[in-house]
Amino acid sequence: MTTSAPVPGPVGQLSLFAPPSPLSVEALTPVAAEARPGVAKEFWIRIAPSGCVTGSVLASFVGLLAEDAHKEFTPRVKKRRQEAAEGWRHELVDRSEWDRRARLCMLGKCQHC
Numbered sequence: 001m002t003t004s005a006p007v008p009g010p011v012g013q014l015s016l017f018a019p020p021s022p023l024s025v026e027a028l029t030p031v032a033a034e035a036r037p038g039v040a041k042e043f044w045i046r047i048a049p050s051g052c053v054t055g056s057v058l059a060s061f062v063g064l065l066a067e068d069a070h071k072e073f074t075p076r077v078k079k080r081r082q083e084a085a086e087g088w089r090h091e092l093v094d095r096s097e098w099d100r101r102a103r104l105c106m107l108g109k110c111q112h113c
């Protein structure tokens, strides 16, 4: 009968890959944002002038201001001003609203276009 030597745990190895900040963990794991209490609205949706949702991003990733979401989709300020004038919008929604308003658009199965 062999006696097994104590196996070194994975803790030491994992610490090498520890993320620089808690924020990056949330950005990579939607579940983290979902599990966080008090955060009901967790997705930004990007809405074209036609009403079609053309994009979606986690609020925990970009921030809680519409401007933050717009920057994520459209980095150039000149283009952002142009889009705002054309009627592009960014709205913060929760999961059920996302399902209702964004899912079909994101799947390309909506009636907007």
Ligand SMILES: [Zn+2]
Residues within 6 Å of the ligand: 051, 052, 053, 104, 105, 110, 111, 112, 113
């Ligand atoms: Zn649509």
